[in-house]
Amino acid sequence: MHAGAGARLRVVVAETLEPEGLEILGAEPGLEVVDVSGADPAALLEALDGAAGLIVRGATTVDEALLAAAPGLRVVGRAGVGVDHIDLEGAARRGVAVVNAPSGNTLSTAELTIGLLLAAARHIARADRSIREGAWIRKELRGAQLHGRALGVIGAGRIGSAVLGLGRAFGMGLLACDPYLTAERRSEIGAEFLELGRLLERADVVSLHVPLTEETRGMIGEAELARMKPSAFLLNASRGEVVDEVAVARALSEGRLAGAGLDVYPREPLPQDSPLREAPNLVMTPHLGGATDEAKAAVAREVAISVRDVLLRRDLGPALNL
Ligand SMILES: NC(=O)c1ccc[n+]([C@@H]2O[C@H](COP(=O)([O-])OP(=O)(O)OC[C@H]3O[C@@H](n4cnc5c(N)ncnc54)[C@H](O)[C@@H]3O)[C@@H](O)[C@H]2O)c1
Secondary structure, three states: OOOOOOOOEEEEEOOOOOHHHHHHHHOOOOEEEEEOOOOOHHHHHHHHOOEEEEEEOOOOOEOHHHHHOOOOOOEEEEOOOOOOOEOHHHHHHOOOEEEOOOOOOHHHHHHHHHHHHHHHHOOHHHHHHHHHOOOOOOHHHOOOOOOOOEEEEEOOOHHHHHHHHHHHHOOOEEEEEOOOOOHHHHHHHOOEEOOHHHHHHHOOEEEEOOOOOOOOOOOEOHHHHHHOOOOOEEEEOOOHHHEOHHHHHHHHHOOOOOEEEEOOOOOOOOOOOOHHHHOOOEEEOOOOOOOOHHHHHHHHHHHHHHHHHHHHHOOOOOOOOO
16 A cells, blocks of 8 residues: 555554654654554554554564554554564564664763763762762762773764764773774774773773673673773663673772773662672663653654655665564
């Protein structure tokens, strides 16, 4: 079926999508947007019968049963990055493209990473707590200036390269490790590229921005922490499983690491008995990388544009599975 008079393609919005995304879809005469966010599962299934597009966040499992309920489906849009809850192969078998919004969170996550760094290097969270507790301690809160220190980014993709750009603005030296970048991209980024071990030894700040893969799972454990300077800081706003959190807690407690900032954890919410809760010089945020109005709006726009382009322009460029 093609978009035309009386043949609008239905896009079902299963979970809240920011107005910036709804407006893009709503502006297309060839599309009919049916927003069932907040409604019960039966309403979703009913809307899916005859739908050409579906937009989800993280809470709607797109499995065989759901795909079977939507025989006319051509595209599933994930407003966000992770697609673990979407059956990519099952969708591909049915010719359904799966698209996501990989860039919308980039700048906000890079900014939060630098926020974690400043908070760790200058003891900002602890200083705030001490004042609220009635204290006025200054000597113990002496920190580290970023200017002149070496920022080492592991994974110099979208977020990693944005973090390097922010590090440059602070006057930091720039190191990076990313075996998958072309020489051209490396020179554009303008950091010194090293293999992992060398980066760990030379960096004053190690910041992780890799995807979670078999290769990156547990990439920073005891052995890697031991290669880092005791004066160094570790940042992780990528995926929790990339770092061995028990090893990080131990390194902090034993003074083998100056500080750390974490936004992501192997288990979220962080379990009550996680050793990280007791670790010194650690600043933690609850997966807030993309939690800004700007990032949410950018993600909504990005996914809406990709869904629109698959349906109306037959652009499969952004598809993850076809
Ligand atoms: N904290 C948050 O809220 C938040 C928000 C968005 C993304 N993320 C996470 O941040 C991470 C980076 O996202 P992105 O958009 O920059 O991804 P990206 O794909 O643009 O960049 C990842 C980079 O890592 C590199 N890489 C892969 N394996 C590597 C390895 N073994 N060693 C070194 N480099 C390797 C890739 O070549 C790529 O350049 C992802 O894990 C993503 O899930 C977190």
